[in-house]
Amino acid sequence: MSTPKSNTPLTGYIDQAAATLYFIDATLAGIQRQQTASGWSDLSFQSLISTSQDTLTPIGNALSLLFVPQKERSIHSQVYYLDSQNLISGIYQARVGAQPTLWKKIQPLQIPSISIASNSRLAGFSFDGANTRIYCVGEDNKIYEFSQKPSSELFSFSSCCITDAANAPLADPSREMVAFYLSNNRSRVYYYGKVDGHIHELAWTGSGWTHGDLTPNTVLAPDNLSPLFGFVDSQNNPNLFYISSGGNVMQLHYNGSWQDQPITNNSGAPLLAKLGSPLTGVCTEAGTLYVYFIDSAENIWECVCTNNAWVQSNLTENLNATLRSLKLSTLLTLPSTKLLALLSGSDLRIFLQAADASIEEITFVRVPLPTTPA
Helix, strand or coil, X not given: CCCECCCXXXXXXXXXXXXXXXXXXXXXXXXXXXXXCCEEEEEEHHHHHCCHHHCCCCEEEEEEEEEEECCCCCEEEEEEEEECCCCEEEEEXXXXXXXXXXXXXXXXXXXXXXXXXXXXXXXXXXXXXXXXXXXXXXXXXXXXXXXXXXXXXXXXXXXXXXXXXXXXXXXXXXXXCEEEECCCCCEEEEEEECCCCCEEXXXXXXXXXXXXXXXXXXXXXXCCCCCCEEEECCCCCEEEEEEECCCCEEEEEECCCEEEEECCCCCCCCCCECCXXXXXXXXXCCCCEEEEEEECCCCEEEEEEECCEEEEEEHHHHCCHHHHHHHHCCCCCCCCCEEEEEEECCEEXXXXXXXXXXXXXXXXCCCCCCCCCC
């Protein structure tokens, strides 16, 4: 089995109760780790496409891995990365009926007349069938959108600078971006400002890009080590999560207006995250929110929101010996440790990439959730 490179993204999906993970290994090769009836198996991106004419450009930035799920029409999944030429390379898997076919190469994406920042993160999504949007940061610290052209040719993209279009502040390419599609031709991109460290929003309204600084709406500002994580909830509203400079895990939620609240201090003394902790989570179709993080004592915590109330549970202490042994052996070193929550129907699974690059699955029996804070 391949060993993931330390401090690189861990991403993937669940389909028919089987998980598929994507990561970059210690040799800077892209790896698909797929669960089968006989166990887990690894394949490199190059071996997935399996054709000599589709040789992939090597990976250049180990922090840039992006998985874009797509199960409608002709495209199954897409994986992108920043290659050694500072172009966005990728592979996609087509479908024939209900069955996915072999993977194929996506022609590299580049910004005309300017290079993509070598430390840029990637964000993106697909919608309405095979429409794809990919976002990156250029060497000028501006955010660029690659938009799939209306064409019969798969993955024919045009690009534009959405920072200029919205007259927005410059982005920090080394920190995470989050991108959502909110239906009705509305796109959202969230990023940390390079100068002010604020959380900024770029919003496509259907006719143009607008900018908003969300940090003035926050109770507590983000820490400079905080990741930025989020999802769209069951009401089609964006939810962002970050860690404040004091270690509070914060929810920045839009429902007609932006509201900010800690999700970890509703029962006495606040529960604090370790600065630099990863954040992950999901939202179920019923609207239940799950968020996971690591606290200052290196415990993994689950926060669950039902009926607008957050409830916390210490997974490390309540679950299994593997987690406790990881904690005792100090393998939860930040920022190398990664957490990934995957959901398919009622199948919620949590994966942990420890500092020694091992990947562990956190499994547990879920008990009925309380309807009020503990």
